[in-house]
Amino acid sequence: MAGYSIWTVGGFFLLGALLGCEYATCNLIRNSPESLFPKSSTTKLKDLDSPKYGDAEEVIKKLIERLGSSKISRTQTSLDAHSDAYFSSDHPTKDQRPVAVIYPESTNEVSIIMRLCHDYRVPVVPFTGGTSLEGNFIPTRQGICIDLKKMDRVLELHPEDLDVKVQAALGWQKLAEILNDYDLIFGPDPGPGACIGGMVSTSCSGPNAARWGTMKENVISLTVVLADGTIIKTKRRPRKSAAGYNLTGLFIGSEGTLGIVTEATLKLNVKAKFENVAVVSFSNIADAGRAVARFVQEGVQLDAMELLDDKMMHYVNVSGKTLMKYDETPTLMLKFGGISEEAVQFQIKSVQSICQDNNNADFKFAATEKDKVELWNARKVALLATIDYGRKYIDQDIQVWATDVAVPISRLCECLQETKEEMTKVGLAGAIVGHVGDGNYHAMILFKKEDREKTAQVVQHMIDRALAVDGTVTGEHGVGWGKKPYLVKEVSPDVIDLMRKIKMALDPYRILNPDKVFAIDPRERVKY
Amino acid sequence: MAGYSIWTVGGFFLLGALLGCEYATCNLIRNSPESLFPKSSTTKLKDLDSPKYGDAEEVIKKLIERLGSSKISRTQTSLDAHSDAYFSSDHPTKDQRPVAVIYPESTNEVSIIMRLCHDYRVPVVPFTGGTSLEGNFIPTRQGICIDLKKMDRVLELHPEDLDVKVQAALGWQKLAEILNDYDLIFGPDPGPGACIGGMVSTSCSGPNAARWGTMKENVISLTVVLADGTIIKTKRRPRKSAAGYNLTGLFIGSEGTLGIVTEATLKLNVKAKFENVAVVSFSNIADAGRAVARFVQEGVQLDAMELLDDKMMHYVNVSGKTLMKYDETPTLMLKFGGISEEAVQFQIKSVQSICQDNNNADFKFAATEKDKVELWNARKVALLATIDYGRKYIDQDIQVWATDVAVPISRLCECLQETKEEMTKVGLAGAIVGHVGDGNYHAMILFKKEDREKTAQVVQHMIDRALAVDGTVTGEHGVGWGKKPYLVKEVSPDVIDLMRKIKMALDPYRILNPDKVFAIDPRERVKY
Incomplete structure (x- = not known):
């Protein structure tokens, strides 16, 4: 019996089949804590x-x-x-x-x-x-x-x-x-x-x-x-x-x-039977942030609540994609909905009063159906306007890094502001849009091919900043391939090992979208 | 090499450990569809x-x-x-x-x-x-x-x-x-x-x-x-x-x-900054159901929407647990909430008008804070009032079978009505409460010990009725031990086998709350 031939192992398989296939090993493990190969609730990469x-x-x-x-x-x-x-x-x-x-x-x-x-x-x-x-x-x-x-x-x-x-x-x-x-x-x-x-x-x-x-x-x-x-x-x-x-x-x-x-x-x-849209400009992001906090805390129910930064408003204006021109300052774009015109008007009034308390510069809301579409247009064309700007004013071959994080609502504005400042500091153009109602914001960073490393640094700091306030490395884009190195900074290795356990149970040959979310191969560079 | 001694199998384990523990078997399976022991995404009970x-x-x-x-x-x-x-x-x-x-x-x-x-x-x-x-x-x-x-x-x-x-x-x-x-x-x-x-x-x-x-x-x-x-x-x-x-x-x-x-x-x-409560009685469940359908379809946002049947209203009245007396007919209990008194009043008006369109018999809403508490009381004491009634008027040793199902919203009233009729037909007392906003309803059936089998039959028919309209066997109580035989009527055996696969991956020795939700032991009477 020197060495363990495939035949011997094959014999084990046959025995296993007789005993009840994959969990047959259970029968062979002595019922004591001294078992040689205890099973666990997680799968570590190194054990694969x-x-x-x-x-x-x-x-x-x-x-x-x-x-x-x-x-x-x-x-x-x-x-x-x-x-x-x-x-x-x-x-x-x-x-x-x-x-x-x-x-x-x-x-x-x-x-x-x-x-x-x-x-x-x-x-x-x-x-x-x-x-x-x-x-x-x-x-x-x-x-x-x-x-x-x-x-x-x-x-x-x-x-x-x-x-x-x-x-x-x-x-x-x-x-x-x-x-x-x-x-x-x-x-x-x-x-x-x-x-x-x-x-x-x-x-x-x-x-x-x-x-x-x-x-x-x-x-x-x-x-x-x-x-x-x-x-x-x-x-x-x-x-x-x-x-x-x-x-x-x-x-x-x-x-x-x-x-x-x-x-x-x-x-x-x-x-909503009745809808309206408001565009509210502020002289700085902190004021906009304080207004949003009040909406949230007072339970004002908006159908959408978006924060576009000054850069974004500038790109929209120069894009020519909208009929109207917007103030080029931090801007809240709000959607209201209700079962009656009065209900919507009432919401608008509450919001207007909160915005005034927080020094808003301008408050526009739509008087006609056409106005509503037009007012919301800035939000709609945001990403394309950013890229157009990059192509026209920076580099025809401009790249865009569109990424997001989410943080507890009250920390959104400071995180967003710091990311904005870093972009300016390192000389990268780009804009920020926040889904401010749930603490999620997007950076759309424009960069030339040679600046990829620098851009990656800004993104990494954006992620670090989110993590520092108990945030998540991705609010709505998923982990995919790109955010894989960051997932383990957000959750513990055990959490990833649990995900891997589930993956191995459902997809034992690791054929489904391999290498996404977390590592499935110990030879990969990302170790989680 | 006659027979496969534990020693031989132990040898396999050692080899397995060298190759990388639990997935080592991968290495030994030839990469072809002819593999003797292919792994799957599910775990069948019979293979355990x-x-x-x-x-x-x-x-x-x-x-x-x-x-x-x-x-x-x-x-x-x-x-x-x-x-x-x-x-x-x-x-x-x-x-x-x-x-x-x-x-x-x-x-x-x-x-x-x-x-x-x-x-x-x-x-x-x-x-x-x-x-x-x-x-x-x-x-x-x-x-x-x-x-x-x-x-x-x-x-x-x-x-x-x-x-x-x-x-x-x-x-x-x-x-x-x-x-x-x-x-x-x-x-x-x-x-x-x-x-x-x-x-x-x-x-x-x-x-x-x-x-x-x-x-x-x-x-x-x-x-x-x-x-x-x-x-x-x-x-x-x-x-x-x-x-x-x-x-x-x-x-x-x-x-x-x-x-x-x-x-x-x-x-x-x-x-909600401002709240109110309304109690609306109808002469029959169908009318109440039609009113609810209109609330849902018109997007009237209520904070709660409960349907109590005539029996339930009777038990509440005789319980003496409330100051006021309610009509003993199918009753909608509604909660309104909003950021202003006007907003709430507006909702009440819309709801009142829908109820009138559907022949409601009475519409009460609260004028004072005390009224609000008092009006909602019937809902609050419902379960205890039912048991009190059973103990006082049926049998001191009365049992209660409190169970629920959920169905697509539009099918709720017919299912609920049929269950009600069956209870009357077989001579069982009890009441029905529906969370009508999301198609979920509860039966609280009162029964003497000797009527357990009869009661179980009514419950089974309630479940069958839910399944017949693409419903679920449990809306909010879980499967536990009691509803285990029904889960496989709702989802396919493969779905349960997938749940079992996850269970076996996370809890390989089946120590966590065994035998709940689905079977984990092939010797059990429930086969899924």
Whole structure:
């Protein structure tokens, strides 16, 4: 019995199978604390071997047989488009490309693909809008990209129950158009182009979140294809349920590392019957911040509450994307909603009085429907105006680093102000927008290619500042690839080891969006 | 090499350890679909052996050494009180008692207990208020009960950020008292006596949920002791975060089967500056239901919206627990809140007009502060009034089966009405209360001991009716022990197998609140 041959180990497997497969080892561990190999509730990176992946070509061959070749694209343009995006803070290396993009048309087809990828250990990156910002879909291990774009329909709309069932690649803007006819809205409103599947993955939100919550508060149920191809539907239709583990909640924010979301049932809200918009300028951010604190503390319920800094207002003005010109000072953009004109007017009056108490310079609100659209326009064009400015006045080949953090509400303005000052100090242009109602703010930093390192430093300090006040390294963009080194600064190593335990349980071959959120390979440079 | 001795298997373990412990088997599985033992994303009950538990006395001996004997109680009274509750639908057998109740005073002490229980494979049931209704804390495997009652403090209150950090055994009513001084409220308001730890476990809610959401929407972060004693804190303080898996969400509703919650950071809301209450009676439930549908569809925002049936109003009247007498017909009890008297008056007017359109018989709202308390009293005393009635008019030894389901909002009234009719038909007294804003309703069925089977039938039909309209078997009480047979009727076996996979990953020896939510032992009668 010198050495332990595969045959001996194979014998163990057979014994294991007889005893009840994967937990058979339980029977063999003596029931005492002296057990040689106690199991734990977490998985440390150092206890893993590197993942071993199989040959994607084998899977593609079988997929052509099963789904037909028309659902598979291997053109360079397609592979490139599924690896990177201009707005992303992190970009893939040249060889980080999928070997093929598959376009399934149903949950069953996604299941067929996953079963094969699981069997052959082939990495998979799910893809919908491609608008994520932290390198969330970089194909670090090549493999296959599943683009769900053919699954973009509304499946069931129940206006009387305020819910809707949609497929993963439906864009939120398209959904908003459809719901508009029913006087309904879906809460989360991230950047243009985002689709429900990706929105679930990053637990995104947007300006409306202070009123309606993030994806975590707005999804009722999900249809998910697991790593091994198993199809599950997490819940049924009621808006509340205490039936078993909150799997819906687990998949929201898991960035495609635990399963592929193919359908979602979403909570809807009744659109405010009467709406208005106000644009309030302040001479400094501190005053704006104090006004916001008062709104929050007095329970004034706004439908959106956005802070745009002076730079942002300047970029909007020079962009020519709006008809009106705005004051180029820190500006609050507010949305009001209510069941009557009077209710809205009353809110406006309360807010106006709070703003006056805090030295606001100007207070405009809309008199007509057209005014409302026009007034809100600055918020709408903010990101594009920033990039336009960069291209026109800084460098045609300007880059943008769009990133966010969130902090306890009362610490928002100081954090935002310090980041602003650092940008000025190191000579980087850019703007800041805050979802001030929930302590979340975005920096859109413009930089020339050679200034990437300097920009990364500013971002790192922005994150450090958030962490120093008990904040989070990402409010609504997710961790992806880019923020991975920071997650362990926010939560303890044990928390990440717990996430890894769940990952290994659900995706034992580590094929689902590998290397995102936390490390799954001890050979990787990021050790958590 | 005839037979596979423990020594041979031990050899495999050693090899496994050299290769990297628990995933070492990966290396040995050939990278092809022909692998003999492919891993999956789920765990089927049939693939498990029965759990093997160790000797609790060993743990107790060590705990006395570590924590001192004063934190351990072994009196029969104490063991009984931690196994059952009058209001629970399911009761333990005589031998389902813990062998000891431990009262830790800190998260660290909970961790010490869990490390020992994990090492010795001793079952643990966590306990706070003991108010759960579905046998959620029955000690099916004896073992140890951890009662957190000494951990009942507010640790940090941040009124300016609208959050509070509390220990698990703080009662929500005590919290409400403390917050009242700051004009703040915490949303979820379940039955009296419930504590935050248990409320997290069952993902409870209450009348306020239609306005403020359930526990899922109101918890920011949790401190949890895992099965092996590892302490984790799921998040930091911001109200939104997209930093890694939503572990907070996973623990909410997991009923103590994945970890023991010791601390929670909660979202707070600003209390409405002006409040009012209305009591609206209807001649039938259908009219009340139509009125509610209109509130929902028109986006009238109420702070609470409860439907009490005629029986309930009768029990309240005969209880003598209220000063006023109510109409004994289906009654809506409504709470209004706003930033001004006018705003509240405006809401009342809108609601009144909708009620008139739907043939309401009477509409009362409060003129004074005292009136508000008095008007709402019927809702407050509902459960106790029901039991009093049963004891006085039916049987001194009356039992109550308090259970709930939730359905899509538009189907609530028909489901509720049918359950009501069945109760009358089979001759069972009892009342129905609906949290009509979110499609959740409760039946409180009074029964004599000999009618338990008949009552169980009515409950089963109530559940079947909910499932028939795409509802859930439990809206806010959890699955516990009592609703376990029904979970698989709501979700597919694969969903339960996924829950079981997560359970086995986090609690490999199945020591945490065993046998709750779903089966963990193939020898159990419930097969999911």
